[in-house]
Amino acid sequence: xxxxxxxxxxxxxxxxxxxxxxxxxxxxxxxxxxxxxxxxxxxxxxxxxxxxxxxxxxxxxxxxxxxxxxxxxxxxxxxxxxxxxxxxxxxxxxxxxxxxxxxxxxxx
Amino acid sequence: xxxxxxxxxxxxxxxxxxxxxxxxxxxxxxxxxxxxxxxxxxxxxxxxxxxxxxxxxxxxxxxxxxxxxxxxxxxxxxxxxxxxxxxxxxxxxxxxxxxxxxxxxxxxxxxxxxxxxxxxxxxxxxxxxxxxxxxxxxxxxxxxxxxxxxxxxxxxxxxxxxxxxxxxxxxxxxxxx
Amino acid sequence: xxxxxxxxxxxxxxxxxxxxxxxxxxxxxxxxxxxxxxxxxxxxxxxxxxxxxxxxxxxxxxxxxxxxxxxxxxxxxxxxxxxxxxxxxxxxxxxxxxxxxxxxxxxxxxxxxxxxxxxxxxxxxxxxxxxxxxxxxxxxxxxxxxxxxxxxxxxxxxxxxxxxxxxxxxxxxxxxxxxxxxxxxxxxxxxxxxxxxxxxxxxxxxxxxxxxxxxxxxxxxxxxxxxxxxxxxxxxxxxxxxxxxxxxxxxxxxxxxxxxxxxxxxxxxxxxxxxxxxxxxxxxxxxxxxxxxxxxxxxxxxxxxxxxxxxxxxxxxxxxxxxxxxxxxxxxxxxxxxxxxxxxxxxxxxxxxxxxxxxxxxxxxxxxxxxxxxxxxxxxxxxxxxxxxxxxxxxxx
Numbered sequence: 001x002x003x004x005x006x007x008x009x010x011x012x013x014x015x016x017x018x019x020x021x022x023x024x025x026x027x028x029x030x031x032x033x034x035x036x037x038x039x040x041x042x043x044x045x046x047x048x049x050x051x052x053x054x055x056x057x058x059x060x061x062x063x064x065x066x067x068x069x070x071x072x073x074x075x076x077x078x079x080x081x082x083x084x085x086x087x088x089x090x091x092x093x094x095x096x097x098x099x100x101x102x103x104x105x106x107x108x
Numbered sequence: 109x110x111x112x113x114x115x116x117x118x119x120x121x122x123x124x125x126x127x128x129x130x131x132x133x134x135x136x137x138x139x140x141x142x143x144x145x146x147x148x149x150x151x152x153x154x155x156x157x158x159x160x161x162x163x164x165x166x167x168x169x170x171x172x173x174x175x176x177x178x179x180x181x182x183x184x185x186x187x188x189x190x191x192x193x194x195x196x197x198x199x200x201x202x203x204x205x206x207x208x209x210x211x212x213x214x215x216x217x218x219x220x221x222x223x224x225x226x227x228x229x230x231x232x233x234x235x236x237x238x239x240x241x242x243x244x245x246x247x248x249x250x251x252x253x254x255x256x257x258x259x260x261x262x263x264x265x266x267x268x269x270x271x272x273x274x275x276x277x278x279x280x281x282x283x284x285x
Numbered sequence: 286x287x288x289x290x291x292x293x294x295x296x297x298x299x300x301x302x303x304x305x306x307x308x309x310x311x312x313x314x315x316x317x318x319x320x321x322x323x324x325x326x327x328x329x330x331x332x333x334x335x336x337x338x339x340x341x342x343x344x345x346x347x348x349x350x351x352x353x354x355x356x357x358x359x360x361x362x363x364x365x366x367x368x369x370x371x372x373x374x375x376x377x378x379x380x381x382x383x384x385x386x387x388x389x390x391x392x393x394x395x396x397x398x399x400x401x402x403x404x405x406x407x408x409x410x411x412x413x414x415x416x417x418x419x420x421x422x423x424x425x426x427x428x429x430x431x432x433x434x435x436x437x438x439x440x441x442x443x444x445x446x447x448x449x450x451x452x453x454x455x456x457x458x459x460x461x462x463x464x465x466x467x468x469x470x471x472x473x474x475x476x477x478x479x480x481x482x483x484x485x486x487x488x489x490x491x492x493x494x495x496x497x498x499x500x501x502x503x504x505x506x507x508x509x510x511x512x513x514x515x516x517x518x519x520x521x522x523x524x525x526x527x528x529x530x531x532x533x534x535x536x537x538x539x540x541x542x543x544x545x546x547x548x549x550x551x552x553x554x555x556x557x558x559x560x561x562x563x564x565x566x567x568x569x570x571x572x573x574x575x576x577x578x579x580x581x582x583x584x585x586x587x588x589x590x591x592x593x594x595x596x597x598x599x600x601x602x603x604x605x606x607x608x609x610x611x612x613x614x615x616x617x618x619x620x621x622x623x624x625x626x627x628x629x630x631x632x633x634x635x636x637x638x639x640x641x642x643x644x645x646x647x648x649x650x651x652x653x654x655x656x657x658x659x660x661x662x663x664x665x666x667x668x669x670x671x672x673x674x675x676x677x678x679x680x681x682x
Contacts, residue, residue, distance in 0.1 A: 010116045013219055015157070018120045020215035022127055024208050029131030031204040032194050037182060038136055041143050044174070045127055048150055051166075059157040064248050067162050071249070074169050075260050079267040081174045085181050086271040092185055137445060141364070144438065151431070161484075164427030168471075172434025173464065176441070180460055183445050183453060242424060242484055 015056035023049035036091065036098045040084045047077045115156060123149045137182045144175040161242040291410055296420075303381050303419045311569045312342035318637050325641045352558030357447050360555065364446035369556065369563035372439035376570025378432045381419025383577045384486050386587045386622035387595050389415045391611050416487075417587075417618055425486040426478070430471060433533065433574065437463045439567060440535075440552050447555035455551025458541050458648065465655040466532035466539075472663035473525040476670040477515050477582050489515075490586030494594045500678050512590030515583040521666045523583045525659050530575035532655065534568060537640035541648050576632035580625065587625035595621070 026049060029042030051070045058066025088098050095102050126149065129142040147170040154163035195201065249257055316331070316339060323330025331338035356362050391413045397404040422428050437460040444456020481489050497511040499518075516523050532539040553564050580586060588594045598617040602608050608616070646654065 008113045010113045014116065014120075015153075016219045017216050018123065020212055020219065021124055023215070024212035025124070025127040025131055027211065028205055028208045031208065032201065033131065034195055035136050037178065038131070038139050041130055041139055041178065044143065044170075045130065045146070048147065048170070051162075052150060052153065055154055055157050055159050055162060059159060064244055067159055067245055068248055068253055070162050071165065071245075072253075072256065072260060074165060075264065078169055078174050079264055081177060082267055082271045083274070085177060086274040089181065089184075089275045098185065137364075141438070141442070148435070160422065160424045161427060164424050164431045167431025168427065168434055172431060172437070172467070176434075176437045176460055176464060179438070179441050180457060183441060183457065242427075 012060045019053040140178045147171040322641045359448040368443035369560045372567030375436040379574045384418045386417035424484040444552040466529045469659040470529035473522045475667045476522040493585040494588035534571040538643045580628040587621040
């Protein structure tokens, strides 16, 4: 049976499809939620999906450059989370709520 | 074959389930905890993909530091379950979900159609690919990518200063020092 | 030769055994702690129930299990119940990754001799190699650091799930402390990594099982009668690591999260009975991991150079005692395991002694110590180690 074969023989495609689904979930989260921090979480999910596809390409082609890229993405994600949370704290102090629509009023 | 398939399906089910819970839980703290579980599961997927170093870094950086930060900030805010967690408008919501689904469909079809374009062994993980050692990663990082690495260090410094500047209280906690 | 049923069974049993070992060490440690504190403070401690008060543990366990269990009215039920379980996981996962003795290498065998009679298995079981640890993992150090950084979740979940201000303050303090000291912890290990060139616990221990050997300006020097232990190269790193480990376990000089004078009992104010006990198991599990890591990185792991190394122990059982084959492998692993246990117990005692000797820090002192003292020292140690290694290992000819 070719269908079960395709399901059982886990290969690069399976990981890439998982990554695509994860990316979509993150994207829906970013589009649908109103809480800034949950939106940040959606972005983290998307970054993780990208990491997963990098790692699976790297693993299946035996090329380490993908892992280096994941390393960079992780660092930048950590930095982005720090800045995003700092902004959220600033917004919360002013409005006692962290809704995305308050970001319209951000001014220097 | 089955030995590689069972862990993969269990882990990917868990990843997708908790990712779904992340974006649908009305309470932001539950979202953060679910996201942490997603990250941990992804770390184990990375272990399975012969990248133990990246898996370990994923545990330390994402699950251990970034998500703890999220959870801490959320607990400081002491948010209740949100009455209105999702954005308004039935039609626009439908449009958003539909376009995301469309994107996923395009990605999956693209992946399935480009199977033969990449020259890889599509057998189970690890055939012909040795477990990558951290030494190889370090050599690559400090030779070929050393400039990017340094720039990243600078970026982190900037971000640290910026985050403190944005969230600082006038006077500060150490005002008397 | 693939993996057969025997091997899988042994590996599973091993993992369960190590978990049970960790859990069962806790009552003993509690007993040692109570008797030890009594000894330090010049009183008796538990001495009524059974010999030396040892049965007290059993009585305590029964009491814990049969206590009424409750959830705070406004608490979050699921999070509240999950927190104690999550508290157990990091300690157990990390402890299972640490080698407790050298791997047992069994040759082919077809019968099990049991003293007077032997069990005939009928078929030959082929050569096996069982690591004396829960599971072998190549990047042991990164894995253990990653897993123990998950400990903050248990505290946060407990604090938030109880819907109690004291709990929340305790949890926030605890997690801030854990995150702050993790930096110093990770950096203090970099010296060891540079020195031994590996992430793998087993290789680290193997390097430490020789005589003190180092390259001095390009030439190889050996000092006989001194072991090749990490503490000799990295005294500063060892001190920082040990102090940071105290902070990670949330024990006394750093037990701000449950400062009873300020916060009632910190994050486990609302917990009682067996759930409370699980937090204790988590804490003592962390102590076990900390001591085991200390032993592995800085004090030679399961070896003790001139006397107990894999070679000498093998020689003792095969030549002096005249055994051959599999019993030698088994017995030498077990003897090295005893060496490890003795070292572990010494460090656990240090943990307990420190708890009953030092007073508690104030919170800002704690943060200052972490960020302004230990982090710069750890950084300086890292840089100095790198420079010294570069100079010493360079080819000077």
